[in-house]
Amino acid sequence: MEFLTDFKPETVQPQEIEGRSFQMIDEEVGEHSYSPEQYKVVQRVIHASADFELGKSLVFHPKAIEAGIEAIRNGKKVVADVQMVQVGISKPRIEKFGCDVKVYISDKDVMEEAKRLNTTRAIISMRKAMKEADGGIYAIGNAPTALLELIRLVKEGEAKPGLIIGMPVGFVSAAESKEELAKLDIPFITNIGRKGGSTVTVAALNAISLLANKG
Numbered sequence: 648m649e650f651l652t653d654f655k656p657e658t659v660q661p662q663e664i665e666g667r668s669f670q671m672i673d674e675e676v677g678e679h680s681y682s683p684e685q686y687k688v689v690q691r692v693i694h695a696s697a698d699f700e701l702g703k704s705l706v707f708h709p710k711a712i713e714a715g716i717e718a719i720r721n722g723k724k725v726v727a728d729v730q731m732v733q734v735g736i737s738k739p740r741i742e743k744f745g746c747d748v749k750v751y752i753s754d755k756d757v758m759e760e761a762k763r764l765n766t767t768r769a770i771i772s773m774r775k776a777m778k779e780a781d782g783g784i785y786a787i788g789n790a791p792t793a794l795l796e797l798i799r800l801v802k803e804g805e806a807k808p809g810l811i812i813g814m815p816v817g818f819v820s821a822a823e824s825k826e827e828l829a830k831l832d833i834p835f836i837t838n839i840g841r842k843g844g845s846t847v848t849v850a851a852l853n854a855i856s857l858l859a860n861k862g
Contacts, residue, residue: 753818788848
C-alpha cells in the first residue's frame with residue numbers, strides 16, 4: 648500500500664476547516680427545496696455524517712424550526728432517548744435560556760418498571776418523560792421503540808411535545824417509526840429510511856439551538 652507521506656491539509660484552523668466543509672456541502676447539494684432555516688439543519692446533519700443521501704432525506708413539519716426555537720427560548724426541557732444524544736448536545740447554547748437535557752433510560756424506576764412489564768426501558772422512559780417535559784423537545788436517535796411509544800402517547804393526548812426530532816437508526820422498526828412520525832400533525836424533524844443515529848439527531852438539535860441564539 649502506498650502512503651501519501653507528502654500530503655498536507657488545506658488548513659489546521661478549526662473555524663477554517665468548518666467553513667470549508669460547509670462550502671463543500673453547499674457545492675455538492677446544489678439546488679434544493681428546503682427553507683433557509685431548514686437547510687441549516689440539513690447542513691449540520693451532512694457535516695456530522697458525511698452522508699448526503701441522509702441529509703437530503705430529511706423531512707420537516709412546516710412549523711418544526713419555529714417550534715424548536717420557541718421551545719429553547721422558553722426554557723423547555725430536552726429529552727434524549729440515550730446518553731449518547733445527551734452528551735453531544737451543546738449545553739451552553741440551551742442552558743442560557745434555562746433548558747436542561749434529561750435522559751431517563753437508566754433511571755432505577757424505569758429499569759424496574761420495564762422488567763415488571765417485560766418491555767423495553769426505552770418505552771418506559773418515554774412514559775416517564777411525558778410527565779416532566781410538557782412542551783419540550785424530544786431527541787430520539789437510537790431507539791425506534793421510544794419513538795413509537797412517544798407517537799402513541801401523542802395520538803392518545805397524553806404527551807404534548809413542542810418538537811420531536813426522531814431519527815433512530817437500525818433495521819427493526821427504524822424506518823417504520825419515522826414513517827409514523829411524519830403522519831403526525833405536530834412539529835417534527837425526521838428522515839426517510841433506516842439511516843439516522845445519535846450523531847445526526849444531535850446535529851439537528853444543535854442547528855436549532857444556533858438559530859435560537861440568533862437575533
